[in-house]
Amino acid sequence: MENQILAVCLPQQGSLPSSAFEVLSVAKNLAAQSQGKVFAAVCGDKAQTLAKNLSVSGVEKIFAVEHPALATNNDEIHAQAISKILEGNKFGAILFPGTIFGKSLAALMSARLKAGLAVDITEITMANGKIQAKRAAYSGNALATVSVAQETALFIVLPMVFPQAEKNAATPEIVPIPFAPQEAKMEYVSFQPEASSEIDLGTAERIVSGGRGLGNAEGFKIIRELAETLKAAVGASRAAVDAGWITYSHQVGLTGKTVHPKLYMACGISGQIQHLAGMSSSSTIVALNTDPECPMMKTASLSVAGDLYEMIPLIVAEIKKRRGG
Ligand SMILES: Cc1cc2nc3c(=O)[nH]c(=O)nc-3n(C[C@H](O)[C@H](O)[C@H](O)COP(=O)(O)OP(=O)(O)OC[C@H]3O[C@@H](n4cnc5c(N)ncnc54)[C@H](O)[C@@H]3O)c2cc1C
Incomplete structure (x- = not known):
């Protein structure tokens, strides 16, 4: 070679x-x-x-x-x-x-x-x-x-x-290298960046992701609240994206983005192999799930069994309290 x-x-x-x-x-x-x-x-x-x-x-x-x-x-x-x-x-x-x-x-x-x-x-x-x-x-x-x-x-x-x-x-x-381009059959038309004020998933140091366990699109409100508190980007499982609760640009996994933040919080995500393929190299993984036996809870550095709708407000309140309001 x-x-x-x-x-x-x-x-x-x-x-x-x-x-x-x-x-x-x-x-x-x-x-x-x-x-x-x-x-x-x-x-x-x-x-x-x-x-x-x-x-x-x-x-x-x-x-x-x-x-x-x-x-x-x-x-x-x-x-x-x-x-x-x-x-x-x-x-x-x-x-x-x-x-x-x-x-x-x-x-x-x-x-x-x-x-x-x-x-x-x-x-x-x-x-x-x-x-x-x-x-x-x-x-x-x-x-x-x-x-x-x-x-x-x-x-x-x-x-x-x-x-x-x-x-x-x-x-x-x-x-x-001297270069004189030949005529191309392909024409570049325009570049339209996605309008977003959110933190970019690809470079985020912290990510809070939501899955089917949220139950509906409204569930991402609580995910965004936690993400804002942590200054984190918002991610999602494909199930949440396929359900139309959030756009594809947030999808983490094999057919979504590969991420490796310092902190990855998986809320209501079971941890199927295709999701893990995109985030398992995160430094610290925290899983919030009602099912203690699911793969995400077994992969996580910290697994918390329970209803995310009960846990997330407590986590947000605790962070705010420690920051002094
Ligand atoms: C070719 C191919 C490519 C794929 N690519 C991707 C990909 O890129 N990314 C991806 O994510 N998936 C991908 N998938 C889909 C993947 O196989 C799973 O279907 C998907 O990841 C499941 O998403 P989920 O974990 O949100 O849903 P589920 O597997 O349904 O898990 C929902 C979880 O929420 C928990 N839960 C329910 N209610 C609550 C509550 N109130 N509080 C806390 N927890 C709760 C449940 O216990 C469960 O563990 C792909 C599949 C294929 C075949």
Whole structure:
């Protein structure tokens, strides 16, 4: 295997998000196992400035492709830019962040390169000169170990699973790549951020989640009250989302967001494997449930058996009392 590894660091709204640093830490880990070298790709309308801020040690070079056409998430144009980097460089592994854009770009690159792609990996190792990755299979009921047969293997890194590469005083060499985009069949129309004043689930340090045990949509009032008291984000199980009690953007789990906050409070959530897949790496899990035998109560660091409608007001009152009102 070629032991050069490329981490594709995708900007979001003009800066490099946490997913870019997660991809870099995975690349560094893989390089450490294979005596390999880590390279980063930054494509955007301000790629050179972003590359200068990518001060992560252990990165050999940062390929910066800068062009106004790369300001938006047009898969085709970005695939052209990455292909340009690949013209003069060979990589054994190319890693993409598991964001919506990262996933569609990785799929397009996999088709262009006729290279295998492992999606949503949660672990990556070198074994007998071959990269092996782990990913959830059968709705999270099993873990698959996958490897790619081609010389270049593509991987999508599941967000919020790996640590972020630390920024320090490092100054990796920046290699500007000249780029003139070809006409694309795809047109970028607009970006409409979700109107929300709530704390972002993906980066929250504390999350209070509600499930079917709430009984109805009104139940999220009490969840929001607890979340506000704790300055936490609001999460939900798929059962609550499917019932229409809260929007999908709050869903935690296999088909929702993967989170790892310091505190995760699961209120009226049974803890089915698909939900646990999204939050079991939380530092402290507190479960409030009427059923002491359910999986969430067994997984939690602290399990409190009882009716959430009785417990949450007591918890809120106690926090307020300790804070002095
Ligand atoms: C392909 C696939 C993907 C999926 N993806 C996801 C996903 O991303 N996220 C996800 O969450 N699920 C997902 N699911 C669904 C998952 O299997 C479960 O159905 C779902 O997580 C159950 O949600 P729940 O725990 O809220 O509901 P339930 O399993 O019905 O649990 C409700 C809990 O509330 C408790 N309860 C009831 N009343 C009270 C009360 N008054 N006070 C306290 N506790 C109470 C009950 O004891 C019970 O434990 C997926 C399923 C499939 C097949």
